[in-house]
Amino acid sequence: MNAYTGKVLRVDLGSRTTREEPIDPKLAREFIGGRGLASKIYCDEVDAEVDPLDADNKLIFATGSLTGTSAMCGGRLMVVTKGALTGTIACSNVGGTIGPELKYAGFDMIIFEGKAAEPVVLVIDDGKVELRSAVELWGKNVHETEDALHAQLGAGFKFMSIGPAGEKLVRFACVMNDKGRAAGRSGVGAVMGSKNLKAVAVRGTGGVTVAKPEGFRTACLDALDVLMKAEITGKLLPQLGTAVLVNVINDSGIFPARNFQQGQFDTAGKISGETIVEQILVRRRACVACPIACGRVTALPDGKFTGRGDGPEYETIWALGADVGVDDLAAVTKANYICNELGMDTITAGATIACAMELFENSAVSENEVGGPLRFGDAEAVVNMMTRIGNRRGFGDVLAEGAARVADKYGRPDLFMGVKKQEFPAYDPRGTLGMGLQYATSNRGACHVRGYLIAPEILGFPVKADPHTSEGKAALTILFQDLTAVIDSSGICLFTALGMGAPELLAMLKTGTGFDYDMDEMMQAGERIWNLERLFNHRAGFSGKDDTLPKRLLDEPLTGGPAKGKTVPLDKMLTEYYRLRGWDVEGRPTREKLTALGL
Amino acid sequence: MTKILVLDPDSCTSCRLCELACSQRNFGVFRPSLSHIRVAINAEDAFYFPMVCIQCDDAPCIEECPTEALVRDPDTNAVVVVEENCTECGLCESACPYGAIRVFDGRAHKCDLCGGDPECVRFCAAGALRYESGESWPREQRQAYAEQLRNLAEEVKA
Numbered sequence: 001m002n003a004y005t006g007k008v009l010r011v012d013l014g015s016r017t018t019r020e021e022p023i024d025p026k027l028a029r030e031f032i033g034g035r036g037l038a039s040k041i042y043c044d045e046v047d048a049e050v051d052p053l054d055a056d057n058k059l060i061f062a063t064g065s066l067t068g069t070s071a072m073c074g075g076r077l078m079v080v081t082k083g084a085l086t087g088t089i090a091c092s093n094v095g096g097t098i099g100p101e102l103k104y105a106g107f108d109m110i111i112f113e114g115k116a117a118e119p120v121v122l123v124i125d126d127g128k129v130e131l132r133s134a135v136e137l138w139g140k141n142v143h144e145t146e147d148a149l150h151a152q153l154g155a156g157f158k159f160m161s162i163g164p165a166g167e168k169l170v171r172f173a174c175v176m177n178d179k180g181r182a183a184g185r186s187g188v189g190a191v192m193g194s195k196n197l198k199a200v201a202v203r204g205t206g207g208v209t210v211a212k213p214e215g216f217r218t219a220c221l222d223a224l225d226v227l228m229k230a231e232i233t234g235k236l237l238p239q240l241g242t243a244v245l246v247n248v249i250n251d252s253g254i255f256p257a258r259n260f261q262q263g264q265f266d267t268a269g270k271i272s273g274e275t276i277v278e279q280i281l282v283r284r285r286a287c288v289a290c291p292i293a294c295g296r297v298t299a300l301p302d303g304k305f306t307g308r309g310d311g312p313e314y315e316t317i318w319a320l321g322a323d324v325g326v327d328d329l330a331a332v333t334k335a336n337y338i339c340n341e342l343g344m345d346t347i348t349a350g351a352t353i354a355c356a357m358e359l360f361e362n363s364a365v366s367e368n369e370v371g372g373p374l375r376f377g378d379a380e381a382v383v384n385m386m387t388r389i390g391n392r393r394g395f396g397d398v399l400a401e402g403a404a405r406v407a408d409k410y411g412r413p414d415l416f417m418g419v420k421k422q423e424f425p426a427y428d429p430r431g432t433l434g435m436g437l438q439y440a441t442s443n444r445g446a447c448h449v450r451g452y453l454i455a456p457e458i459l460g461f462p463v464k465a466d467p468h469t470s471e472g473k474a475a476l477t478i479l480f481q482d483l484t485a486v487i488d489s490s491g492i493c494l495f496t497a498l499g500m501g502a503p504e505l506l507a508m509l510k511t512g513t514g515f516d517y518d519m520d521e522m523m524q525a526g527e528r529i530w531n532l533e534r535l536f537n538h539r540a541g542f543s544g545k546d547d548t549l550p551k552r553l554l555d556e557p558l559t560g561g562p563a564k565g566k567t568v569p570l571d572k573m574l575t576e577y578y579r580l581r582g583w584d585v586e587g588r589p590t591r592e593k594l595t596a597l598g599l
Numbered sequence: 600m601t602k603i604l605v606l607d608p609d610s611c612t613s614c615r616l617c618e619l620a621c622s623q624r625n626f627g628v629f630r631p632s633l634s635h636i637r638v639a640i641n642a643e644d645a646f647y648f649p650m651v652c653i654q655c656d657d658a659p660c661i662e663e664c665p666t667e668a669l670v671r672d673p674d675t676n677a678v679v680v681v682e683e684n685c686t687e688c689g690l691c692e693s694a695c696p697y698g699a700i701r702v703f704d705g706r707a708h709k710c711d712l713c714g715g716d717p718e719c720v721r722f723c724a725a726g727a728l729r730y731e732s733g734e735s736w737p738r739e740q741r742q743a744y745a746e747q748l749r750n751l752a753e754e755v756k757a
């Protein structure tokens with residue numbers, strides 16, 4: 001097969017056996033690779049009602065079809081499982097170096113089954129596979145784990161590992177690569193921890209070939225030129241990183257502050273991308289095959305908070321900053337470092353603390369229970385709480401369940417800001433209505449990377465859409481969701497969609513894989529993936545009534561900024577969305593639709 | 600006037616598109632382990648450094664080669680491998696102070712500037728690799744480069 005290695009590694013952790021299986025080229029074509037192909041395999045093999053943390057759940061690491069080639073920003077890997085946070089299908093994407101390395105080591109995908117009797121690490125060295133004891137690694141944080149494995153195995157290995165948060169089944173634990181890149185959301189790290197799988201170490205010296213080298217080269221160079229000429233991918237992201245968004249989104253009145261009580265954060269400038277460059281940036285850093293290089297290596301050399309590492313990214317700055325009312329960049333960055341070391345999702349970590357802060361300020365939870373005050377704006381409390389969550393100590397053990405369960409526990413489910421038990425990222429949908437529809441319908445709960453409607457509604461790319469009208473948003477949401485499924489499955493970074501379009505992607509995909517896709521087939525593959533995930537969620541017990549938003553966003557108008565007075569008219573958009581999706585009024589894919597998609 | 604490959608490590612972002620482009624162009628496979636250009640990366644220190652043959656004027660590899668398998672291309676000023684003359688003896692590999700030649704699969708392999716149109720440069724969006732007019736690397740620049748490589752080697756050892 002071209003672009004693929006053609007091989008899957010299946011690992012039974014219970015019996016400690018491994019075997020190689022071929023990739024089915026027909027499925028590869030229909031599901032593109034990565035997210036799509038792994039989800040297809042996952043849905044075929046796993047009972048949708050499985051408890052995410054049960055040994056019967058499976059965990060898949062999947063490279064995209066173009067991962068390992070020079071496809072622009074094509075170095076990504078997807079972690080597919082049922083999310084410990086959400087109970088929906090989860091796929092969490094990570095950049096860094098692990099995706100290409102896995103392909104060079106000879107595999108497109110690893111499927112983990114069962115549960116190891118004691119902690120293990122999977123070592124893949126150029127096709128040679130071994131499960132080793134990780135008893136001595138258990139308890140180590142992500143940085144210590146990578147360092148210990150580096151010392152043990154020698155140079156050149158890349159890692160995916162969990163920290164204490166994954167071990168202790170924090171519901172939003174992530175899987176980390178290169179110490180600072182995260183397969184972040186939905187609790188995929190807790191699933192890994194439940195399997196006693198501490199880490200995967202991969203080293204590969206092999207390669208990947210493409211179907212039409214000349215055509216592929218041209219497609220890559222065309223995409224490179226388009227990306228570098230575009231304002232966002234060619235200039236803003238390289239210069240300021242994802243945090244370029246802080247001022248842009250705040251100015252649009254949709255930068256949620258204090259658990260979505262406000263749509264703007266007065267002192268956002270103190271935690272902006274510009275401020276990062278001025279105060280803490282050491283150097284930018286790219287994932288493999290990425291000409292954008294939005295990653296930030298930063299350092300806090302002195303002061304109250306010290307350290308060095310990756311980030312903070314935009315969503316992190318929001319969750320550990322504006323959402324908890326903190327404008328101290330050093331504190332935000334320090335809390336980010338702790339999340340990276342303990343291995344947990346910064347968005348849910350911050351958003352859960354924000355929820356707890358609102359509970360505290362409403363006297364729904366006592367100081368005694370928290371172990372001290374927990375007020376918006378208390379930077380030190382946030383930093384301290386991070387360590388307690390990651391280690392499930394004290395009140396941190398409560399917050400380790402995520403905001404939905406915390407809000408339920410204290411009798412205020414209305415204070416959970418999210419969908420399907422996953423907390424919102426950093427955009428208030430009251431001022432970006434398409435994003436509201438996408439949040440409500442996203443297959444892994446509230447999420448910005450299943451369909452980034454911010455691009456047209458706020459950033460004006462590829463065309464400007466009015467963020468304050470619901471008109472046309474159902475069709476736009478569907479287009480973005482389906483295209484995103486293709487991008488993810490190709491192994492390409494979603495940020496490319498802020499600079500290039502579907503034609504560039506199609507050109508790389510065709511010439512790389514040799515599958516003779518046209519635009520219709522490619523977009524239908526995206527639709528197929530979306531419907532496959534939706535079906536899984538239905539079988540897992542979700543239905544149309546879960547496609548909703550918190551009351552605050554539906555009924556309480558924003559009190560200031562450009563979106564002042566707005567709420568999300570969800571019902572209207574949702575009805576149209578179901579209709580255009582070819583689903584029934586309860587949001588279930590119809591037989592005709594499924595037949596048309598070959599599902 | 601000939602052109603030279605200018606390395607600007609400070610602009611490198613560690614994306615390794617140069618390695619991918621080089622291996623595909625020269626070996627027909629995306630396989631960084633074969634690439635003539637390699638980015639030394641010490642992520643911890645945010646240290647990224649592209650390493651490739653700088654086509655020295657007084658190239659020790661040419662001097663050491665006993666079979667005239669390394670010659671100067673008059674058009675590009677690159678040192679190129681004459682495959683049929685190469686005996687895999689490996690003297691060039693040990694002679695190169697920059698680690699820019701490797702012997703495998705029956706012959707020496709090194710950067711030949713792609714015959715005057717280096718593929719790595721085409722893929723380097725960060726401007727860390729540029730192909731610009733110039734006679735050859737001036738002595739001071741070569742010394743500075745060697746110095747940086749030495750520091751890197753020490754860091755890696757530590």
